[in-house]
Amino acid sequence: MLPEKGAGAKPATPPKAAAPAVPAKPTGPVPGAWDSAMVARFKRQYGSGIEALTYLGQNYMVVDRSLIPNLLLLLRDQEKFEYCVDITAVHYPKRERQFDVVWILYSFEKNERVRVKTMIGENESLPSSVEIWPTCNWLEREVFDMFGIRFEGHPDLKRILLPEGWRGHPLRKDYGIIQQDKEWVQINLGIESGQ
Amino acid sequence: MTETVKSLSHLELGERDETFLGSNELIINMGPQHPATHGVLRVILKLDGEKVLGTECVIGYLHRGVEKIAENRTYSMFNPYVDRMDYVAAVSNGLGYCEAVEKLLNIQAPPRANHIRVILTELNRIASHQLWLGTHALDIGAITPLFYTFRDREEILKVFEKYCGARLTTHAFRIGGCLYETYEGFERDVKKFCDFVQPKIDEYEELLTTNRIWVERTKGVGVISAADCKALGVTGPVLRASGVKWDIRKAQPYANYSEFDFEIPTRGAGDTYDRYMVRMAEMRQSLRIIRQAVERIPEGPIMAKVPKVIKPPVGEIYHSIEAPKGELGYFIVSDGSTQPYRVRVRPPSFVNLQALDSMVRGQLVADVIAVIGTLDIVLGEVDR
Numbered sequence: 001m002l003p004e005k006g007a008g009a010k011p012a013t014p015p016k017a018a019a020p021a022v023p024a025k026p027t028g029p030v031p032g033a034w035d036s037a038m039v040a041r042f043k044r045q046y047g048s049g050i051e052a053l054t055y056l057g058q059n060y061m062v063v064d065r066s067l068i069p070n071l072l073l074l075l076r077d078q079e080k081f082e083y084c085v086d087i088t089a090v091h092y093p094k095r096e097r098q099f100d101v102v103w104i105l106y107s108f109e110k111n112e113r114v115r116v117k118t119m120i121g122e123n124e125s126l127p128s129s130v131e132i133w134p135t136c137n138w139l140e141r142e143v144f145d146m147f148g149i150r151f152e153g154h155p156d157l158k159r160i161l162l163p164e165g166w167r168g169h170p171l172r173k174d175y176g177i178i179q180q181d182k183e184w185v186q187i188n189l190g191i192e193s194g195q
Numbered sequence: 196m197t198e199t200v201k202s203l204s205h206l207e208l209g210e211r212d213e214t215f216l217g218s219n220e221l222i223i224n225m226g227p228q229h230p231a232t233h234g235v236l237r238v239i240l241k242l243d244g245e246k247v248l249g250t251e252c253v254i255g256y257l258h259r260g261v262e263k264i265a266e267n268r269t270y271s272m273f274n275p276y277v278d279r280m281d282y283v284a285a286v287s288n289g290l291g292y293c294e295a296v297e298k299l300l301n302i303q304a305p306p307r308a309n310h311i312r313v314i315l316t317e318l319n320r321i322a323s324h325q326l327w328l329g330t331h332a333l334d335i336g337a338i339t340p341l342f343y344t345f346r347d348r349e350e351i352l353k354v355f356e357k358y359c360g361a362r363l364t365t366h367a368f369r370i371g372g373c374l375y376e377t378y379e380g381f382e383r384d385v386k387k388f389c390d391f392v393q394p395k396i397d398e399y400e401e402l403l404t405t406n407r408i409w410v411e412r413t414k415g416v417g418v419i420s421a422a423d424c425k426a427l428g429v430t431g432p433v434l435r436a437s438g439v440k441w442d443i444r445k446a447q448p449y450a451n452y453s454e455f456d457f458e459i460p461t462r463g464a465g466d467t468y469d470r471y472m473v474r475m476a477e478m479r480q481s482l483r484i485i486r487q488a489v490e491r492i493p494e495g496p497i498m499a500k501v502p503k504v505i506k507p508p509v510g511e512i513y514h515s516i517e518a519p520k521g522e523l524g525y526f527i528v529s530d531g532s533t534q535p536y537r538v539r540v541r542p543p544s545f546v547n548l549q550a551l552d553s554m555v556r557g558q559l560v561a562d563v564i565a566v567i568g569t570l571d572i573v574l575g576e577v578d579r
Contacts (some may be wrong), residue, residue: 029301029508055510056298081424085515088539090528104513104526104541108425108439111446115513135428138549146262161255161578170263171537177267 031055038079042071060115068118069127072103074158076132079106081114086131087140089147093173095120099149103129125150128157146171219244219303225563227256233330233567234574238551245559250552254545257578265538269297270505271370279577280540283326286319287356287518289368294449295514295525296370297499299507301506307495308372310449314385314488315358315367316450317481321392322351323519323571324474328399331471331568335412340402347395350388357384371501377492385489389482396478403471413467417554420465427553428546432522433570436473437465443517455484467569474571506533520544521569540579544572561578 034054039061042050049064050071063071075081085104092098097119106113114169120126129136140151141160148169151157159166165188167181185191226237227491235256241248254274265273277292277337278285290312297304303488329344352362357378357396359367367373403409434441442459444452460476464470507529513525521543547570554570555563 031510056301057353058513084428085522086513086526086539086541088526088541090537102526104524106380108441113447113513133428134426135546135549136543139428159255161258163255170260175263177263180212 029056034059034061041078042074046071046088058113058115060117062117062119065120065124065126069129069132072116072129072132075105075114075116075141080108080109081108082133083108084129084135084139085113087136087143089143089171091147091171091173095119097124099147101126101143101149119124120149127152128154130154145169148172175189196407203398219546224272227253233572234576236548236567236572236574237562238567240560240563244561245561247555247558247560247563250555250563252548252551254548254574255484255578257360257574259579261579262538262540265535267534269533270273270507273535274368274370275364275366275538276432279575280542280579281323281518281523281573282363283521283573284319284323284519285364286315287323287523289366290316290450291514291516291518291523291525293368293370294417294516295512295527296505296507298425298514299510299512299527299529300370300501300505302371302499302501304372304450304499305496306451306493308368308497308499310488310492311373311377311497312368312450313452313455314492315355315365315483317485317488318351318354318385318388320481320519321478322348324478327474327519327568327571328471331565331571332403332409334564334568335409337403337406337409340399342512343395343402346393350391354381354384355390357381369498370505372496372498374498376497382489382492385485386393389486389489393479393482396482400475404475410468412561412565413471413569415464416467416558416562417467417569418464419554419560421548423550423553424465427550429521431517431519431543431547431571432470432473432477433521433547433550435459435461436469438463443515443522447515449514449516452484455487457484467565470569504533506531515541518543520576521547542576544570544576545579548572548577 031053034052039052046067049067051062052151053060053062083106085106088102090100090102092100099120101118101120103116104113105116126149128140130140137155138160140154141157143149143150145159145162146169158164161186166184168175168179182193185193221242223240223242224237225240227235237253239251239253261276264276274289274292275289281288297338323349329341355365356362358381359375361366395576413556419433419437421439424434424437424439438461440459440461443449445459457480460473460480462473509529509531511526511528513526515522522541523543524541526539526541527535528537551566551570554566
């Protein structure tokens with residue numbers, strides 16, 4: 001066993017690790033088109049603003065930013081997605097429109113999940129969906145706190161996890177892992193660094 | 196558009212009661228250092244005498260930036276971090292994360308691993324509910340249940356310790372299955388625990404279920420309707436106590452929950468008492484699952500074929516499980532590298548805590564304590 005591990009395993013592992021990784025890239029699952037009656041209805045109404053995809057059995061729609069409050073409202077009222085599971089965002093600093101904002105919805109009636117994704121730029125804002133799902137209140141506040149994305153019409157859009165006077169939005173990719181608001185730390189904690 | 200908002204509008208109280216002192220509105224601060232807030236939760240209360248006019252939660256005292264850390268660690272390195280979110284149900288956190296990454300990799304844990312996972316997760320659900328019951332009863336003024344539940348929870352922690360060496364932040368599972376084989380006598384220990392704890396749950400119930408003080412303090416307190424639960428995204432036992440028969444283990448089964456026979460306990464009134472009853476029934480259902488699982492652990496590998504370097508293909512996935520507190524979800528975006536591009540944790544405690552305001556408005560200050568207890572929040576998960 002031992003000599004095998006010492007001598008044989010080392011050259012043996014890299015091809016082993018590489019073997020699943022290399023074919024994984026070309027053969028890795030690719031998002032396919034998602035066809036359903038609901039998507040057809042939306043497409044009829046909104047045309048090209050919607051791209052419906054499915055990946056690993058999970059359905060999602062990439063929609064134009066302009067459709068946002070209306071499409072979500074339709075999803076709640078017509079399609080019975082009465083439970084907004086989560087709102088989150090992803091930052092892609094190299095893209096022209098830097099942020100993906102994602103709504104994860106669930107329908108109790110259909111036992112079905114769907115994700116709605118839209119892209120917005122650095123200085124763009126989104127209409128708030130607090131009036132559609134009250135749960136969005138804190139969820140939108142967290143997205144604002146972490147990414148600096150503003151939701152117009154939110155009743156009380158302020159930071160939620162970080163302190164009020166903090167500068168910077170930590171989940172942006174240009175925010176370093178040990179970066180902090182030094183001034184805030186010095187004034188409020190009386191120490192040089194919170195690290 | 197306004198319909199859901201209207202359903203919450205009963206929360207808007209009318210005119211405030213005028214007393215002989217005229218205005219006696221009072222703003223007080225509860226926490227962040229207060230034993231009854233189960234951690235560092237600060238609630239600002241607006242009161243009229245003893246009546247709550249409104250609340251505001253101030254959270255984030257325990258914020259460690261778990262999601263940011265995830266982006267700077269490999270998939271396997273981030274695994275132990277998830278245990279530190281809901282630290283009283285670390286096994287559930289680990290299960291959710293591992294399954295999410297497995298989904299992204301398009302692999303499945305072998306049946307033996309799934310059985311071990313289910314047994315440990317359900318044991319953890321009981322431990323979490325026991326801790327909740329002890330502290331919740333203590334908040335309300337019953338001291339005895341705390342000693343009973345902690346004494347019995349110890350037996351679960353012993354099983355965890357024997358299995359993986361840790362009691363709370365267990366890091367029991369790995370991406371692709373389990374790292375550890377069950378120890379000699381694992382089945383015996385688990386069965387022994389089931390036989391031991393079954394009468395103990397009856398014992399807790401004897402202490403509380405018909406206890407007049409308990410009933411007075413919990414019945415009709417912190418009522419939330421099923422519609423409000425859905426609108427506010429509240430899940431878990433709180434949702435089920437409001438009469439919605441929804442449990443992800445049944446609705447969208449993960450691991451191998453579909454192989455087991457169990458029920459989803461529900462109640463209708465949506466008050467603190469019903470949430471207590473639901474959780475008590477859930478402990479019994481968990482025992483039922485454990486007994487079935489431990490009887491038929493199959494032989495076989497405990498680890499799927501996982502590449503040495505975990506590099507999921509480009510894509511994103513959302514996977515959620517029924518944690519003891521509600522829906523625990525992971526949204527993971529992979530850019531094809533060894534580190535996740537983004538990990539979002541959908542914490543049940545955070546979302547459930549948002550309902551606190553609507554549940555305590557118009558009630559008494561003392562009920563705020565009862566409602567915080569009944570929501571079963573863990574601040575490590577709220578703040579992440």
